[in-house]
Amino acid sequence: MASHRKSRPTGPRVAGIRTPALATAALTSVALLSQTATAAPSDDDRPSLEEVEKKVDDLYRQAGSATEKYNAAKEKTTKQRKRVDTLLDDVAKRTQRLNEAREELGSYASAQYRTGSAIPETATFLLADSPQDYVDRNHLLSRLTGRQKDAVDDYVTQQSETMHKRREATESLATLTESQSDLKTAKATVQRKLSTARELLSELTAEEKARLAAIERKKQEEAARKAAELAQRQAEERERQERAARQESDASAGSSQPSDGTGASSGSTTPDASYGSKAEKALAFARAQIGKPYVWGATGPGSYDCSGLTQAAWKAASVTLPRTTYDQVNAGTTVPVSQAQPGDLVFFYDDLSHVGLYIGNGMMIHAPKPGAYVREESIFYDGESSIHSVVRPA
Incomplete structure (x- = not known):
């Protein structure tokens, strides 16, 4: 460099x-x-492999954050474009109806002028663009028939509504332009971060790449160890709850108090059957995507980014999730990591730039980063401190 x-x-x-x-x-x-x-780089000036690894990881995380901003801007732009199209279509229809009403009023004015029942100024009034002209010259209505008065009222109403819709469409167009600018900025940011990361990796020697792969393997081994520890803690917690439930059931059976008929102890954390059924569908979908490439901004079916995968997985279970991690984190109930159930969403980093789908035993399915593929991995893949929260979406 x-x-x-x-x-x-x-x-x-x-x-x-x-x-x-x-x-x-x-x-x-x-x-x-x-x-x-x-000139060839000096060994004294070259960053260490650890520094390169940290820089690349930081760039990928920054790209992930920028990707979610891109997703949000893209969603906003799509919605705004639909709104603008709807408004412009409405304005066009209203303008057509307004022109037809204008022609009808013009025919009334012409007829009155030819018969001498109205002065030429009446025609000017009837064809006026400003509704205020109608109010200011209200005394002229006395010369019109009931049908003609209705036509004037209808024209003035349509004119006012059309002007309002035109203003609304103009404001929406301005918002759309702003959204498109945000989208362009976010896209450029993602591309810049990824390009820098690729440049850093391309300058590594074969030996350095091998050492980097060894470092990554050690991280994966440590992540797998932590996942196994979490799985053990969860198994022990389930066993404790089941034992407590049995004891409470035995105590209830030996007491004279009537049963509530529910067959479950108060405070039980037994997984909800409905949630479990939906989670199975979401997980089945996610497993079918394993091996597909991560592509930022993608929502399937051939490729995904992290939030695109979780959104698509839960959609397969008939549950609608928002598009971005920032919104998905608020689309359910937050639970402790120790109580995570298959199907829950696991969010990472303070900026919520990544999300995966929990499958149990400390593992998840996620779309990791550019250059990688949808895969199963420990939720501790980037260290325990990287986990932000766990959310149950249904």
Whole structure:
């Protein structure tokens, strides 16, 4: 990378020729630019493999956050475009009806003028663009028939409504333009982050790439260990609850108090049957997507980003989730990680830039990042502290 090049010392000689003092600075700048493009990086200036790994991970996370902003802007733009199209269609229809009403009023005015029952000013009044003209000249209505008065009232009403809709359409167009600008900015941010990450990885030597792969394997092993610990804690908690439920049931059976007929103890955390059924459908869908590539902004069926996958999975269970992680985190009940059930949504990082679908035993299905594929992985894949919250969406 250019920022890691080390330039050679420069002096008052270039190609063995002593140069005038005033020319030295310019020639030195040319030499520096040339060396930046051709010099080999110095080992002292090269970042360590750990620094590269951290930088790449940070860039992927930043790209993930930018992707969710892109998703939000895209959704807003799509909705706003539909609204604008609807408004413009409505304005066009109203304008057509307004023109027809204008023609009808014009025929009335012409007829009155020909018969002498009205002065030429009446025609000007009937064809006026401003509804205020109608109010200011209200005394002229005395010359009109009941049918003609209805036509005037209808025209004025349609004119006012059409003007209102035109203003509304203009405001919506301005909002659409703003949304499109936000979408363009978010897209450029994602592309810039990913491009920088790819450049960093491309400059690694074969040995460094092998070492980086070994570091990643160790992280996965540690994540798997933590997942197994969570699975054990959850199993122990379920066993404790079942034992407590049995004891309470035995105590109730031996007491004289009537049963409530529910067959369940108060405070039981037994999974809801309805939720379990929906979760199975969501998980079945998610498992069928394993191996498909992560593509930022994608919602399937050939590729997904993280929130696109969770949205599609729960849609298969007839549950509608919002498009972005920022909204999905509010689309259900928050539960402790220790009580996570299959089907729950696991959110990561303070900026909520990632989400996966919990499958039990400390594992999840998720669309990780660019260059990766939908896969099963420990929810501790990026460390325990990266988990933000767990949400039960149905």
